[in-house]
Amino acid sequence: MAGETFPFTSSTLRALRLQREWLEWEDRRRAAAQQCRSHRSLSSPRTGLMRPRQSCRDPAVHNALFSGDLQQVQALFQDEEAANMIVETVNNQLAWSAEQGFWVLTPKTKQTVPLTIAAARGYKDCARHLIMQGAQLDSRVGGRTALHEACAQAQLDCVKLLLTFGAKANVLSEEGMTPLHLCTTPESLQCAKLLLEAGVMVNLAAKESDVTPLHVAAARGLEHHVALYLEHGANVALRTSQGETALNAACAGAEGPGPGRQHEATARRLLEAGADPRAAGRKQHTPLHNACASGCGGLAALLLSHGAHAGARNGAGHTPMDCALQAVQDAPNWEPEVLFAALLDYGAQPVRPEMLKHCANFPRALEVLLNAYPCVPSCDTWVEAVLPELWQEHEAFYSSALSMVNQPRRLQHLARLAVRAQVGSRCRQVVTCLPLPSVLKEYLLLRVEGRIQ
Known part of the structure; x- marks a missing residue:
């Protein structure tokens, strides 16, 4: 139907344009795949092997990608092979030299692909061009995909673009994390919503550590992320390989009364969802031990009001009051009387x-x-x-x-x-x-x- 005969909205026109671009890209991808299959069927086993990707250290390529120069990107990346080349960067990093006995600058090479660079920096038009030229959406060169990096940097438009063109929401990095694990800032909330709408598994744990996105959000005091994950079925009882629940992570992540208020709101969400305030994690630290060690009186009072045990002992035999006394010395710029009063009101014994x-x-x-x-x-x-x-x-x-x-x-x-x-x-x-x-x-x-x- 012609645009002049029907009142299309801007969002409808955008959706139609994306659909048209997707179909064009899919046609090219299928044609390239068919040509590749035909070539392999006519080639010997040796000549039919896939060629290794090109590796590039050209400063012109680096400048175009890292600055988001669309015209240069269009000129440099005109086919699938170029769009999927490996881009190498060399950065000097401090490393300890045992032989010399001091820190020295050591060059370190990092590999990635053009699409990951563009997505991480929010260069949506550059990313779109690379995708249209055949860039692999889920390439993990360097350990993470473009979607991982876009989420880590809270680049909402690029996250939306990648998902629209079919990037996998549950793709794992080399560390075994999904893009949802990397939504670690308040600005990444909308990215997390897009991932959940795209079908990401909210309880998928990272390999080896068994950390879930809920653990990550709780540890950083991201109340709205936690609420979002809980709405989508996040399990508050899941534990990491160290035995930590999300509530443990929230209380351990608090640092003093100021930042602790964010973690207090996060902990409240978790407790309302059924989190166990007595669940002991690493070294038998309960959430209350962690809150007291951080000097968070409000957070401690919240845990105590939900059934935390004021006299519980950790693996070293220390009570929450012992942790609070230690916190007085480690973090003096707070109001310890609030914490001590809460512990005494909920049954803690007077200190020696x-x-x-x-x-x-x-x-x-x-x-x-x-x-x-x-x-x-x-x-x-x-x-x-x-x-x-x-x-x-x-x-x-x-x-x-x-x-x-x-x-x-x-x-x-x-x-x-x-x-x-x-x-x-x-x-x-x-x-x-x-x-x-x-x-x-x-x-x-x-x-x-x-x-x-």
């Missing part, structure tokens, strides 16, 4: 007095930990660890704590401990439901007051 020194320079965190005791224990170890300038800044708190060492605490504090002991690991849930003023609820949940009484 000799461990208080790790929090000596965090007055708010130290106050939370001291308020878990019926009597402030002897404090020589932590008093010596306090920096002089910090003591001066928070003298009221430190002096009050020092004056209460081995002294009876107020009846109000003892009553608080009695209530907390009675409700045990359900402290936070029970206290929030009690018909009490909010100020009293906060007191029961170890509210920071700036002094020990």
Whole structure:
């Protein structure tokens, strides 16, 4: 039907053009395949062997491909053999020299094909020309296909083009990963949607590591990717070769309260989908161990509210509280009192007095930990660890704590401990439901007051 007799939309015209190009390309491919079969049938076994691909280091070819110069690409790649040539690049990389005892620049050769270069850089028109000249869509020269690289760089238009012309959505790289494994940035979400629409297997695990796309997205805190994969049937119970679930990966990938908020939202999605908060992975680390080691109080509270065990021990015998104490030293720029309060509210035991020194320079965190005791224990170890300038800044708190060492605490504090002991690991849930003023609820949940009484 003529365009002037029917109101075609731009998307319809685009689809028709792509279909026409595809048919033209398919006709050429079939003709070339028929010619190749005819040639093999007339040739001897030796002369009928497939010729090796050409290898190219020509700077002109490199410049055309890496800059996306369409005119030059059209001039240089005019047949199937040229479109499938191997492009070699040499880059200098630092490598350790055992003989010389220092790092040296070592040339390293990398091989790829023109289509992969164009797709990785988003040169859609160049990629289209190469495809029309017979470029192999699923060639893995260099380890990855053009679709892998397009997804890794979030080149949506190139992903769409490759899938339209028949690139395999489930194609594996040499590392055994699908293109979906390489959707690792927020910008790659639309690429992931296209792959899923094209039939990619969402639970296909990478060879050897058994990592699924859900593991990858969870480890990077990509909440919307995780939600998308779950909608398409991703299995939250699948484990890697190290025994890690996606929830383990999400909690291990968090680094401090800031980035941890993304991982907290991701973990919430996984928990709502049925992820086990007690599933231990490598070295018997549970998701809670990982969250505490990263210093993520909000993430730890989320796991605890879904049934994570505050007293679980990993392979080294460490509890989540031990991991939190270590995190105070490794990542000091956060609010450890939030994490300590959450652990204590869900049944964690008070820390050993000799461990208080790790929090000596965090007055708010130290106050939370001291308020878990019926009597402030002897404090020589932590008093010596306090920096002089910090003591001066928070003298009221430190002096009050020092004056209460081995002294009876107020009846109000003892009553608080009695209530907390009675409700045990359900402290936070029970206290929030009690018909009490909010100020009293906060007191029961170890509210920071700036002094020990």
